Amino acid sequence: MNEPKGRREFMQLLGLGGVVFASGLAGACTNILRKSVAQEDDFFFVQLSDSHWGFKGPPNPEAANTLRQAVAAVNALPSAPDFVVFTGDLTHTTDDEAERRKRMREFKAIVADLKTPVQHYMPGEHDASLDWGKAYQENFGPTHYSFDYKGIHFAVLDNVSDPQAAIGDTQMDWLLADLKPLRPEAPIVVFTHRPLFDLAPAWDWATRDGSKAIDLLQHWKNVTVFYGHIHQEHHFRTGEIAHHAATSLIFPLPAPLSQPKRTPVPWDPAHPRRGLGFREISVDESRLALTLKQDSLEGVGAAQPAAASGG
Amino acid sequence: MGAQWMLAPFLALLLVAANADVAAQEKVIPVTAERFKFTPGVIEVKVGVPVVLELTTLDRKHGFQVPDLKIDETIEPGRVTHVRIVPDKAGTYDFHCTVFCGSGHEEMAGQIVVSP
Ligand SMILES: [Cu+2]
Numbered sequence: 526m527n528e529p530k531g532r533r534e535f536m537q538l539l540g541l542g543g544v545v546f547a548s549g550l551a552g553a554c555t556n557i558l559r560k561s562v563a564q565e566d567d568f569f570f571v572q573l574s575d576s577h578w579g580f581k582g583p584p585n586p587e588a589a590n591t592l593r594q595a596v597a598a599v600n601a602l603p604s605a606p607d608f609v610v611f612t613g614d615l616t617h618t619t620d621d622e623a624e625r626r627k628r629m630r631e632f633k634a635i636v637a638d639l640k641t642p643v644q645h646y647m648p649g650e651h652d653a654s655l656d657w658g659k660a661y662q663e664n665f666g667p668t669h670y671s672f673d674y675k676g677i678h679f680a681v682l683d684n685v686s687d688p689q690a691a692i693g694d695t696q697m698d699w700l701l702a703d704l705k706p707l708r709p710e711a712p713i714v715v716f717t718h719r720p721l722f723d724l725a726p727a728w729d730w731a732t733r734d735g736s737k738a739i740d741l742l743q744h745w746k747n748v749t750v751f752y753g754h755i756h757q758e759h760h761f762r763t764g765e766i767a768h769h770a771a772t773s774l775i776f777p778l779p780a781p782l783s784q785p786k787r788t789p790v791p792w793d794p795a796h797p798r799r800g801l802g803f804r805e806i807s808v809d810e811s812r813l814a815l816t817l818k819q820d821s822l823e824g825v826g827a828a829q830p831a832a833a834s835g836g
Numbered sequence: 837m838g839a840q841w842m843l844a845p846f847l848a849l850l851l852v853a854a855n856a857d858v859a860a861q862e863k864v865i866p867v868t869a870e871r872f873k874f875t876p877g878v879i880e881v882k883v884g885v886p887v888v889l890e891l892t893t894l895d896r897k898h899g900f901q902v903p904d905l906k907i908d909e910t911i912e913p914g915r916v917t918h919v920r921i922v923p924d925k926a927g928t929y930d931f932h933c934t935v936f937c938g939s940g941h942e943e944m945a946g947q948i949v950v951s952p
Contacts, residue, residue, distance in 0.1 A: 654936035
């Protein structure tokens with residue numbers, strides 16, 4: 526009996542001035558906000574991305590706290606998400622293999638405070654590209670996998686373990702075999718780190734063989750891709766496939782090709798944590814309409830002193 | 837960027853055969869890659885004057901991609917990668933490293949400036 530109440534609270538949250546972005550999973554136009562009564566079978570999950578644990582520098586003077594703040598903010602949501610997904614760059618890259626593993630352990634210790642027990646992870650190039658995902662796999666398991674949840678098929682793609690940003694034929698074959706049993710209308714959600722389409726190749730915002738993955742995915746009619754890497758919200762369509770980039774938990778990056786270099790947006794002391802946040806994705810009972818809501822960390826309380834050294 | 841650059845994808849093939857001859861007649865510009873920069877960072881060429889970039893790395897594997905010229909190469913330790921360019925349109929063409937090489941990889945970029 527708790528479930529309907531949780532749903533109602535989530536509806537109210539959606540109405541509280543957050544940016545709500547209705548994302549048709551391929552043409553479906555049901556909007557959760559239009560419904561007066563919560564569907565008991567609705568659910569939502571949270572996407573976090575790009576925490577770059579271990580980063581130090583002027584673009585985020587609070588870097589030792591931002592991930593903790595995000596964990597606290599997710600825990601403080603009026604109703605608990607069904608699961609949390611983290612779309613890569615959990616840690617900031619380092620040449621030191623021992624330090625890389627230390628950052629991963631510290632990251633795990635922080636996200637262990639998430640009250641949501643079900644969590645899905647994948648690497649970003651900062652986690653995996655210097656050792657083909659070795660340290661990542663030791664700490665988090667496989668870099669690509671799939672799972673089913675309440676009628677949706679979720680597939681996680683690794684386009685970062687190869688330092689040249691390729692998915693590779695082996696994984697592509699796996700993806701095809703993984704999706705093959707699904708009917709053409711089956712709702713499919715793909716999680717990955719880099720954009721699968723050529724968002725800005727000059728800024729390395731692309732996947733070398735991403736067009737192959739898109740060609741493959743296009744055989745299904747209800748595919749939505751959630752990714753990270755570009756440290757900002759971005760919404761794009763290739764054919765019937767919707768692609769949504771997430772904000773980061775470390776520093777925002779400028780809009781694609783909006784300036785000569787992709788240097789971080791400078792930290793603004795008047796607006797700490799502006800542009801940092803996470804996303805709630807709610808799924809309606811049809812499983813064909815997704816509603817995206819952006820939560821900013823800008824409004825959260827002042828940073829607590831770091832409990833640990835912060836690495 | 838038009839048909840003038842359509843040759844670029846075939847350069848690797850051409851250069852295998854033509855490297856010795858071409859190098860004798862065409863201007864060669866050595867370019868080194870190292871974490872996290874290319875030297876020179878700005879490569880200056882002239883419209884109508886073909887050049888061969890001679891790419892080498894001083895430390896590890898890097899990439900060299902010029903999206904607008906359809907050039908996409910890797911630079912391996914101990915090897916020279918030749919890229920032939922036939923500039924026929926003035927402008928600035930950005931290039932960057934496509935092999936993730938550490939904290940600073942994102943800044944590893946430069947420009948080819950084609951002057952009239
Ligand atoms: Cu490099």
